[in-house]
Amino acid sequence: MSLPPAVILAGGLSTRMGGGNKGLRLLAGETLISRVLGRLRPQCSAVAVNANGDPDQFEDYDVPVISDGFAGFPGPLAGVLAGMEWAAALGADAVVSVSVDTPFLPLDLVHRLCEARGRSGLAVAASADETGELRDHPTCGLWPVAIAGDLRAALESGLHRTGQFAAAYNPGRAVFDSNPFDPFMNLNTPQDLAEAARYL
Template sequence: MSSVPGVILAGGLATRMGGGDKGLKVVAGKRLLDHVVARLVPQCGPLAINANGDPARFAEFGLPVLADGLPDYPGPLAGVLAGLDWAAGLGADSIVTVAADTPFFPADLVARLKAAAGPSGLALAASPDAGGKLWQHPTFGLWAVALRDDLREALEGGLRKIVLWTERHGAGIAEFSSDPFDPFFNINTPEDIGEAERIVGAA
């Protein structure tokens, strides 16, 4: 498959937002998932949404909804694994993941992740904070289908921290600028919606 499949990670519990699906919250007149899909479509092949519970709430997006294959909400890596299992069925050798609550991720995310990939085929996005410290954004990554059984074994063994697994496999890092704002700004609280609308207005 020439164009890498994309998986939108929407499986979080949104506790700081009062529960519900953050991806369905509205920013500047559009749901977060609308913003994310529009940004990802030009960069990827087929798309899917990783989410648990009733998939019908995402029906109007017309995308496959992939539930975690592991119980008890083990975190974003379970969504990555669900995406890798889906992509294996498509004959793809990798996927790109993005978070459903992060509407401004870079328009060249996929190309830059591919360019940064380590020998294992893994890469994560990163950007500097206000003090210049580089932060990895592990829900924004390029993931190799060949590693899905290794990931499944790690998750079943209790691993939850993404970077522990990606560092084990020598993931590359694609660094993005935080000027004029961090493109990986994510929406966790109602106040963050106001900040996102300010960014939209300034863009």
Template sequence: MTERLPAVILAGGRATRMGGGDKPLLSLGGQSILSHVIARLAPQCAPIALNANGDATRFAHLGLPVLADTLPDHPGPLAGVLAGLDWAAAQGAAQVVTVAGDTPFFPPDLAVRLQAAQSRAGLALAATEDATGTLRRHPTFGLWPVALRDDLRAALKGGLRKVVLWTDAHGAGTAAFDAREVDPFFNINRPEDLAAAERLLEIVG
């Protein structure tokens, strides 16, 4: 039986393609995108925290710990992963799951599948397989070992920004999901994506 792990929702981006602001707080089907993300994640992981920068009180209604990036200048999603690893370490956990705050339809068995696919180092990323068998990785959806947090911190301070360069260096496993009919990792970047998500919500619930 797999262990129930802590998780962090990555919502520290600046949403430039959406015109700025807090993209995960936009409404989808009468609820915030973030509420949909939490509803998918809560049965899989506990406890849950949110990685976001700026005034944390804007998320107070969610009742979740809010973790700011510990490195300056918004160095990307890996900074949110690092914040999550530091938080997980304080919880006494050996690993943490991450999901993106703008992706409301991710699989309900994500955490279990990531654990099953983890490498010897305890690292795994989600991916989708299309009709041609081509895999596309989704590096904000991953399982991350606390033991590598100092390595990640040093890499970020050294200028690393691309997630897969770091995960490949540590031999991450891959949890592959079917995306031939519906892409479970559809993310909302632009206003037209939000309209598409409203239609997708009717299909996947």
């Protein structure tokens, strides 16, 4: 099976990080987007960034920049839709999504998502703690482009919860260990950045 393309979701307002472009925040001297690209590029056929505002912010990273098709920063689902439409234009049947603030993504994420896809073709990443309890991370998922119309209709109806949309398709789950820390850890605040630097 050919490798799917991927979209990095970087279209939010980053209010808890103090505003601005979260992907350009530094973690131990390297931007978050650079760290995510370094882990994702070897796993995918192509990578785009979903971002709103000036696309030249990402000119150093040699990636296409695709914006939300909806006004008002409706959240990551709008970025997933933009990624689906970009992937469909490439002739792909699915697209992987990840968040720009997850710099510890597993190096086998895409392979595991493709293996885990459910009957609908959709799969989400999940992490398991020491008790075996699962936590879904639906912004890290594999999305069939065939449901782009459904997603557009859901967004137009006011649905913004990524997990809620994914759950309607009974997704498969690619489960990863959380020891010594969750590989899908989101860095939302300056304190999160400081904690992540300690893990490095």
